[in-house]
Amino acid sequence: MTDNKDVSDWWRTKIIDMEPGRIHLRGQPVQDLIGTMGFAQMIWLMVMGEQIDGPHAKLFEAALVAAVDHGPQAPSIAAARMAATCGVGLQSAMATGLNMLGDVHGGAGEQAVALYQRALDAGPDSLAATLDTWRATHGRYLPGFGHRFHKPVDPRAPRLLALVDEAASQGVVSGAVARIARAIEEHLATERGKPVPMNIDGATAVIYAELGCPPPLARGFFGLSRSVGILAHAWEQIEQGGRNKGPTPPTYRWTYDPD
Known part of the structure; x- marks a missing residue:
């Protein structure tokens, strides 16, 4: 028996955390970013992992x-x-x-x-x-x-x-x-x-x-x-x-x- 960590650890990311009904991008709820963050700022957040x-x-x-x-x-x-x-x-x-x-x-x-x-x-x-x-x-x-x-x-x-x-x-x-x-x-x-x-x-x-x-x-x-x-x-x-x-x-x- 395994705890499925061999599967979940196959891809490791700090970019997105997601489950049904929830999407966090770099630790921030996506709904808080929509309409408040410009596209260029979003690019920087996603790639660099910090806000600009x-x-x-x-x-x-x-x-x-x-x-x-x-x-x-x-x-x-x-x-x-x-x-x-x-x-x-x-x-x-x-x-x-x-x-x-x-x-x-x-x-x-x-x-x-x-x-x-x-x-x-x-x-x-x-x-x-x-x-x-x-x-x-x-x-x-x-x-x-x-x-x-x-x-x-x-x-x-x-x-x-x-x-x-x-x-x-x-x-x-x-x-x-x-x-x-x-x-x-x-x-x-x-x-x-x-x-x-x-x-x-x-x-x-x-x-x-x-x-x-x-x-x-x-x-x-x-x-x-x-x-x-x-x-x-x-x-x-x-x-x-x-x-x-x-x-x-x-x-x-x-x-x-x-x-």
Whole structure:
């Protein structure tokens, strides 16, 4: 005989406690959260296990809002729209788009948080050496800086940094991550002889790092944010119609490159 603990202990969680007629999320009755807690705050509570309020919540929500969409040329959005023309349901189209988020498309925020943390640990006097060490492992491009489309400035980044500066002036966050990010930006400008501004990944990474998020969660939160754009585009494509749309109009052909 067993007391069934071998079954109940198979999954262990601090997130939800539930029985018929009762649901507690992170120790709080769900009915007390409904109508009193915003969605961004709910995300933070569920993932981080603590409440986020006031200016902290404002910063977190700003980062989520900023990264919702980047147009049909973004691989995640394009994939979702193509899937929507193939006869799959809305959720399958969304999953197709989300599955396009990887180290290159969607991973820069996580990488930027890791870079900032490494630069902070080493100190500003060691910034050049820190960046050289990073490049030796990860390649010449630094995550969070420069943009192939938005030149000279990604319009989202200055606004996000301004919100961080405002929060730092009020003592809400330290501002240390923002300072090291700007130091990297200045270093790149000197190194290349032209501005290499922070992009959306670098700016949202500043917020996530200032709020104490570990690097992997920066990628996870980006995925949550981008899922809004994926949903919007997938639904728009379903409403527009179309069948089996590929990445280019059918009059265009690929290059055949025989051996």
